Amino acid sequence: MWRQQQRGRDGRTRYRLALPSWAGRNYLLLTGATVIANLGSSGALIATAFAVLAAGGNATDVGLVAAARTVPLVLFLLIGGAVADRLPRHRVMVAANALNCVSQGLFALLVLAGEPRLWQMAVLAALGGTGQAFFAPASEGMVLASVSGDHAGRAFAVFRMGMNGASIGGAALGGALVAAVGPGWVLAIDSASFALAAALRAFLDVSGVPARAPGGGMLRDLRDGWREVASRPWLWAVVVQFSLVNAVVSAAEAVYGPLVAEQHLGGPGPWGLALGAFGAGTASGALLMTKFRPRRILLVGSLCVFPLALPSAALAVPLPAAGLTAIMFGTGIAIEVFAVTWMMALHQEIPEEKFSRVSSYDWLESLGMVPLATALAGPVQDLIGRTTALWCCSALIVLLTAAVLCVPDVRRLTRRTTPEAVAVAVAGENAPARDGAETA
Structure with a gap:
């Protein structure tokens, strides 16, 4: 293009x-x-x-x-x-x-x-x-x-x-x-x-990046990073939300999904196709965001978290493989919209010199509950049944997302459109030296 x-x-x-x-x-x-x-x-x-x-x-x-x-x-x-x-x-x-x-x-x-x-x-x-x-x-x-x-x-x-x-x-x-x-x-x-x-x-x-002044020690730096998170209701609300959302989504996809596929969908082939559809959806969502520029970035992003409840519900029914694949594709689009708007909000609102510390708390909360959730998925299934466990996953995602939308700052945070406004908000390094969120 x-x-x-x-x-x-x-x-x-x-x-x-x-x-x-x-x-x-x-x-x-x-x-x-x-x-x-x-x-x-x-x-x-x-x-x-x-x-x-x-x-x-x-x-x-x-x-x-x-x-x-x-x-x-x-x-x-x-x-x-x-x-x-x-x-x-x-x-x-x-x-x-x-x-x-x-x-x-x-x-x-x-x-x-x-x-x-x-x-x-x-x-x-x-x-x-x-x-x-x-x-x-x-x-x-x-x-x-x-x-x-x-x-x-x-x-x-x-x-x-x-x-x-x-x-x-x-x-x-x-x-x-x-x-x-x-x-x-x-x-x-x-x-x-x-x-x-x-x-x-x-x-x-990185010639335009000013040298950073030495801090007051590692623990002090970590406390400063935590204060940045705790002082912004929109930030800690979404971080707490995704600590639990990522956990239940991981449990559903890593533990329950393969079991449902084996018993009801025809084995690993249809399940692999559904996961591939989710990946294709994320790529399509990224393509969408090259044109879509919402003004209320967190409101739009948070609304796009609701579809994350659909795959667990589809597995609970369970839907045929074609229906599950379509849902996974649409969910991939929605969660990619959230990912882009979330990073825009962080980049716009967090001071540059504290960005990595804030990011580390975001990563920690996003990953910290995942091992526990996947470990407990089996015992929970034995206790209440797989179908009930999957419906609980969906319900928890919906309730957490609705709770986040009750935070006024989540609904009100708007995208700044001029470089000058962004520079003021970021407070410092108009720098060519920061990368995007990666998995590599």
């Missing part, structure tokens, strides 16, 4: 790729690095599970290796946010990518060498989670700050479209490569993708 035509001396019409005026050097570097890293990481998630199984592990062992990555991610998120607000964020991102490159490279060598031990895979997974804990808060908001305020929403939507597309394509490609050449080579590709992403991020232009 970014093509311009020219007519040459010979009278022929020629076309050349023309990027939009807001897509500067930093934006392209950040987006390219994210697409590359997500392509590798999405395939590596599949490869890790099959590497554990190929080494003689069972489903419990796969879960242990997954938990080994999640636990340090949760434990180090707040520290990662404080570090990212003290040091140049692009350097924190490069260092985190380097750690992920090394950990995945060693994982690949172990698998290719044959018969890796469970504890070795768990340790390397934990190193990967540690890298993500430092990367995630540092990366938040960087894409939005690499473009002017008037183009921030469109730029972030395009960024999310590339990120989601890379995740979908990476998972499909990774699954095919695991079957063709084995999980070790897929892990090696992931290591190389982190190396390339780190190299791209190392070339970010």
